[in-house]
Amino acid sequence: MQYERRLTVEKTKPLQNVKLNQILGFETDQKDIDRAQEEARKLNMNVIGLYHSHPEAAAEMSPLDEKEALRWDVEIILSVRNYGDRSYWHLKAWTPNEDRTKFLPDSITVVEDEAPT
Numbered sequence: 001m002q003y004e005r006r007l008t009v010e011k012t013k014p015l016q017n018v019k020l021n022q023i024l025g026f027e028t029d030q031k032d033i034d035r036a037q038e039e040a041r042k043l044n045m046n047v048i049g050l051y052h053s054h055p056e057a058a059a060e061m062s063p064l065d066e067k068e069a070l071r072w073d074v075e076i077i078l079s080v081r082n083y084g085d086r087s088y089w090h091l092k093a094w095t096p097n098e099d100r101t102k103f104l105p106d107s108i109t110v111v112e113d114e115a116p117t
């Protein structure tokens with residue numbers, strides 16, 4: 001039986017990049033994730049995934065992204081590219097397959113332009 005699964009992001013929480021060389025990537029502190037999950041629980045919410053940007057790169061899952069994200073229901077990647085005085089962005093959602101061995105592109109709809117709190 002086919003069903004449509006819909007995940008809704010109601011709240012976001014920025015996390016600090018703790019990677020030593022921040023130009024080469026992003027790494028979160030597990031304690032920050034634990035704190036975010038505790039905050040979500042207190043609000044009767046669930047942490048469903050992570051979001052991050054790929055400056056000057058495609059919104060595709062890297063092998064490291066896949067490794068880090070397999071415990072989540074969704075990974076959202078924002079690609080931002082600058083061409084001269086113009087910037088272009090592409091937002092893409094990725095969700096794990098049934099056996100959670102890899103991520104597949106999923107549909108995403110932005111329903112509000114205001115940044116979530």
Ligand SMILES: [Zn+2]
Nearest residue numbers: 052054062065
């Ligand atoms: Zn990435």
